[in-house]
Amino acid sequence: MLPKNRRLTNEEIETVIRKGVTNHTPFLYIKSLLNNSENTSFTVVISSKVNKKAVVRNKIKRQIRAFLIRKKGQFKNGYNIVFITKPGVTNIKLEDLQSAILYLLSKNKII
RNA sequence: UAAAUAAUCCAGAUGAUCGCCACCCUUCGCAUGCUUUGCAUGCUACGGGUGGAGGAAAGUCCGAACACCAUUGGUCCAGCUUAGCUGGAUGGGUAAUUGGUAACGCCAACUGGCUCUAGAGUGAUCCAGAGUCAAGACAAGUGCAACAGAAAAUACUCCUUCCGCCCUAGGCGGAUAAGGGUGAAAUUGUCAGAUAAUUAGCUGACACGUUAGCUUGGUGACAAGCUAAACGAGGUAAACUCUACUCGGUGAAAGGUUAAAUAGGUCAAGCUUAGCUUGACGGGUAAACCGCUUGAGCUCAUGAGCAAUCAUGGGUCUAGAUAGAUGAUCAUCACUUCUCGCGUAAGCGAGGAUGACAGAAUUCGGCUUAUAAGAUUGUUUAGACU
């Protein structure tokens, strides 16, 4: 789990989704926004349309967060980032998900 | 013994490392206050300690607690002798009985119906066990019943049967409901009489059943028995309806405390005096905090009760997040299963899988649905032995 200062609150998520810059892959997309602070914060959004079971949704959240914690030394500071999943994310392999995350972050020049 | 199925129990254990949440403690730092060099409170950081999902947390199908709103009692309308009555219109829910409960559509016991199995009996039937039942009323009224059938309900006559006439292929009229046939369903049965005639509740007797009354037993549903110059009444209420009982609305995004901002308001001061500025009060939005976890709690013992459950006493505190914590990896043991190798076999060794359903969101009581492996019990089937 991410520490509290690296998470986003409800308001921040809404502003990021409304004003952020979007980048897509077939099963995942991100919205990012500069926040003028020392930290880069993340959150993961999974709709109940992706899967009806909360256990499956929590597992995907944990997989993404664990990968972000492992890579946290490489990030630039000062971004708010929201990961939003699409239906189909449950069927792919873990390596594909991780490479998609790296692709999206590098495309935004955060890494 | 094996398999299937149903119910109940259980929902791997120990240790290490890396992370997350809550609370507590030590130290350092910062801020505020004070009796001023220390103490108190708060916050941040490092470190340490303790605790951290379920039997269904799920579905949201019922019920309750709690909070606010409305309010003379389900709702609406009207009236008046106006704080309680009357009248009218109009809904939702439940349904044998008794008990339990905060309450329930839940639970327990019991009664009755139906189904299955075993036993007794020539048989009707009786009895035991298991399962199951939205199990008030169709004998208040209304409605409905396709096709088939003569007829689907204040009855009726297709074939057959009986009588009379024409006259003998058959037709006409009358009688009957025993038999046939149709259908999911067809007007209780036996005997005798009456009749032109027969196997007609048309009449009588008996049996069966229903209803009513009485007696006995039971808290009661009900059971057993008796009586009737009462009756023979088809089905359907998960059809309308009737009867009895019962029911305010909104949901923790309820609501409460503090409170930036904005509009409009009151007061005071100052300045130019149509007014403006500042401050205070009040106002109440964002936000924060509370609500929030000590509760119809868990557990043990004793007692009451057939049981559900209740009473008394002892012990105990056991998640509280806010886009949402409770996770990941490794090792060992336990457990089941799969693969490979060795072995006649028992077994041994190596490797893999932890096995299912599934994640708190105000809290409880139920119901429903989903559940791998293992354990216990019941039922069914198959096999072996006696």
Added chain:
RNA sequence: UGCCGGAUCGUCUAAUGGUAGGACUCUGGUUUUUGGUACCAGCUAUCUAGGUUCGAGUCCUAGUCCGGCAG
């Protein structure tokens, strides 16, 4: 979190508890030199599982999926 509504041929849409109908589509045939049009015939459905009933698309219960509303 709370609360509503719906599910019928491939698509759209009917059906009072009593043979699931129609339109478009599709398939085959006739007409035409061919295609279209027209005509004829055919294929194809009650979301799932139980119950009530003689008999459920319809009534009741449970589940699955879809859609909507509040804030």
